[in-house]
Amino acid sequence: MVSGIFHTSYESDMALRRTPAQKIRIALFILFILVFPFFADKYTLTLANQVAIATIGAIGINILTGYTGQISLGQGGFMAVGAYAAGLMTVRMGLPWWASIVIASFVTAAVGAVFGIPSLRLKGLYLAIATLAAQEIILWVVTHWKALTGGVEALVVPDPMLFGIRINSDFNFYWLAWALAGITALLTINLFRTHYGRAFIAIRDQDIAAEVMGIDLFRYKLLAFAISSFYVGLAGSLIAQYRSIVTWERFTIDVSVLYLAMIIIGGLGSVSGSLFGAAFMTLLPAFLTNAGRALRGVIPSITAIMPFIQQATFGLVIILFLILEPEGIKKLWEDTKDYFRLWPFSY
Amino acid sequence: MDLFIQLTLTGLTNGAILALAALGFVLIYKSSDVINFAQGEFLLIGAYVLFAMLVQFHLHWTIGLILTLVVAVGVGVAVERLVLRPLIGEPIISVIMATIGLSSLLRAIVSTIWGNQPRAFPPFIPSKPVHILGATVGADRLWAIAIAVVMLFLFNLFFTRSKEGIAMRAVADDQQAAMSMGISVKHIFAWAWSIAAATAAIGGALVANIVGVGPELAGFGLRVFPVVILGGLDSIPGAIVGGLIIGLLEAYVGGYLGMGLNQVISFIVLIIILMVRPYGLFGQEIIERV
Numbered sequence: 001m002v003s004g005i006f007h008t009s010y011e012s013d014m015a016l017r018r019t020p021a022q023k024i025r026i027a028l029f030i031l032f033i034l035v036f037p038f039f040a041d042k043y044t045l046t047l048a049n050q051v052a053i054a055t056i057g058a059i060g061i062n063i064l065t066g067y068t069g070q071i072s073l074g075q076g077g078f079m080a081v082g083a084y085a086a087g088l089m090t091v092r093m094g095l096p097w098w099a100s101i102v103i104a105s106f107v108t109a110a111v112g113a114v115f116g117i118p119s120l121r122l123k124g125l126y127l128a129i130a131t132l133a134a135q136e137i138i139l140w141v142v143t144h145w146k147a148l149t150g151g152v153e154a155l156v157v158p159d160p161m162l163f164g165i166r167i168n169s170d171f172n173f174y175w176l177a178w179a180l181a182g183i184t185a186l187l188t189i190n191l192f193r194t195h196y197g198r199a200f201i202a203i204r205d206q207d208i209a210a211e212v213m214g215i216d217l218f219r220y221k222l223l224a225f226a227i228s229s230f231y232v233g234l235a236g237s238l239i240a241q242y243r244s245i246v247t248w249e250r251f252t253i254d255v256s257v258l259y260l261a262m263i264i265i266g267g268l269g270s271v272s273g274s275l276f277g278a279a280f281m282t283l284l285p286a287f288l289t290n291a292g293r294a295l296r297g298v299i300p301s302i303t304a305i306m307p308f309i310q311q312a313t314f315g316l317v318i319i320l321f322l323i324l325e326p327e328g329i330k331k332l333w334e335d336t337k338d339y340f341r342l343w344p345f346s347y
Numbered sequence: 348m349d350l351f352i353q354l355t356l357t358g359l360t361n362g363a364i365l366a367l368a369a370l371g372f373v374l375i376y377k378s379s380d381v382i383n384f385a386q387g388e389f390l391l392i393g394a395y396v397l398f399a400m401l402v403q404f405h406l407h408w409t410i411g412l413i414l415t416l417v418v419a420v421g422v423g424v425a426v427e428r429l430v431l432r433p434l435i436g437e438p439i440i441s442v443i444m445a446t447i448g449l450s451s452l453l454r455a456i457v458s459t460i461w462g463n464q465p466r467a468f469p470p471f472i473p474s475k476p477v478h479i480l481g482a483t484v485g486a487d488r489l490w491a492i493a494i495a496v497v498m499l500f501l502f503n504l505f506f507t508r509s510k511e512g513i514a515m516r517a518v519a520d521d522q523q524a525a526m527s528m529g530i531s532v533k534h535i536f537a538w539a540w541s542i543a544a545a546t547a548a549i550g551g552a553l554v555a556n557i558v559g560v561g562p563e564l565a566g567f568g569l570r571v572f573p574v575v576i577l578g579g580l581d582s583i584p585g586a587i588v589g590g591l592i593i594g595l596l597e598a599y600v601g602g603y604l605g606m607g608l609n610q611v612i613s614f615i616v617l618i619i620i621l622m623v624r625p626y627g628l629f630g631q632e633i634i635e636r637v
Contacts, residue, residue, distance in 0.1 A: 121621075122625060125382045126621060129572050130617075136610075136614045137614055144606065144607055260440075268440075307458075308456075308459040309455070311452075311455035312451070315449060318445070318448030318451075319430055319445055319449060322434060322437070322445050
């Protein structure tokens with residue numbers, strides 16, 4: 001008779017996968033990911049690729065906001081840095097795509113660290129406003145530095161090549177995107193088992209206490225900004241490779257808000273929460289579009305107001321989650337698991 | 348010199364409208380510590396409701412304006428009651444996200460009712476050109492400044508003379524102490540939100556009168572941040588002075604430097620202010636430092 005999960009040794013507490021059930025679930029999930037593309041049509045594959053990219057970005061912002069407690073409204077800007085850096089290096093310098101993705105991620109990490117400097121003096125809503133300004137400034141530079149970025153014109157990026165295969169179809173890109181998402185998730189889970197990750201969490205919970213315990217706030221906050229921006233830049237550069245086209249409209253403040261919404265709805269400070277949130281926020285508009293298409297016969301005017309319905313649902317979902325389940329989908333998932341684990345005495 | 352006067356007048360008008368939007372923002376922050384990302388949508392609602400009153404229901408502008416204010420107050424109270432009150436005591440990121448979600452929801456509702464196309468606004472304020480010191484400016488812009496000044500004067504009266512205004516200042520100062528003096532903090536929050544929505548509605552009506560109504564009016568929501576940070580998040584005179592400074596700055600930079608620099612200059616100022624003097628020109632110096 002189990003009444004919950006209790007660790008009796010440090011090994012089990014530190015383990016990546018803590019219970020046999022968890023191992024089975026992860027195995028099933030990986031199996032699903034591997035088998036899925038052979039049965040999915042093009043549209044579903046597109047969605048799956050978007051989820052993978054969004055997961056990487058959401059994990060990135062979760063490291064900063066969920067784990068370290070630094071609210072950032074500048075992720076759209078950082079993503080633009082990643083996308084343009086990767087795109088420009090492939091187009092202008094002729095670098096192979098994988099090199100451009102890695103370099104672009106490092107460039108974004110550096111830019112993120114620079115805009116993280118205000119976090120040393122500011123926190124909470126002041127930091128949110130400072131990063132909002134960062135977002136606006138980065139986007140302004142992108143649209144006005146015509147010599148470098150081409151301004152408001154779209155930047156066309158050639159398809160990536162891997163082992164002599166041209167990655168131009170959704171099916172090919174699927175493997176790249178999900179492999180990178182898996183690596184990102186694994187690295188992040190492990191990051192929070194090291195002293196760096198623990199320091200981030202300590203800063204979130206009580207920054208002054210963390211400093212008293214010998215955590216150098218300056219160093220660790222900048223590090224959190226850099227690591228977070230690294231993944232956000234990776235997501236941005238993947239968008240550049242996937243879409244084959246980079247335009248500034250893809251990286252507005254709405255994108256920053258979307259990614260914040262993902263981690264709030266998925267679950268702050270959790271890798272699985274990032275995945276849940278990314279999947280939910282990517283699939284919700286697609287679901288609404290399809291529902292609208294199905295209802296077109298009943299309500300003819302629905303196509304015209306579809307964008308507004310999506311926008312309203314977006315706002316409503318955020319508000320309802322904040323009021324009804326502030327800990328997000330991750331908490332719902334855990335409640336469900338607990339219910340079955342404790343059955344028939346679950347209450 | 349003509350250009351200078353022209354830019355000054357434009358800057359003052361934009362600044363006056365920014366100040367009106369910032370005023371509501373500061374009021375909410377002052378009384379309830381909530382950063383309202385939906386302030387721009389309040390402007391939008393005000394402009395569109397007045398548009399509906401004048402164009403779709405053919406009302407006289409005085410009645411239309413009064414009804415618009417009633418609607419704005421209703422929206423403000425509803426928002427406070429339904430969205431913000433359940434979140435009292437929640438972490439700051441929840442409150443920020445809730446108002447962001449709210450802004451998205453309100454914008455969608457406005458677009459569903461009135462569509463997404465910009466529309467001409469029936470001028471209820473005369474807009475014929477006036478010549479001042481060799482510069483030409485629409486009379487509606489002068490009216491906007493005048494109305495803003497009157498509003499600010501009324502605000503001042505409200506906060507120093509009326510019972511609600513004094514109670515609001517008490518709540519802003521110390522919620523517990525205010526409660527023990529018999530002030531209903533919930534009522535004060537509702538007051539703050541409805542006044543904020545009403546001032547924003549007036550701001551929205553003024554902008555609409557000058558440039559017409561369209562979804563881009565909501566853009567004022569983000570432009571408010573440099574204003575309130577410059578003036579001080581919790582300072583009403585700061586909102587006014589900040590609004591005018593940012594308005595003038597954007598006008599001069601746009602007029603003399605060009606290159607679209609006016610869109611970003613206020614955010615650069617914002618970062619500098621945050622780094623050097625985070626509490627702004629008139630704000631209280633109780634910012635948390637790390």
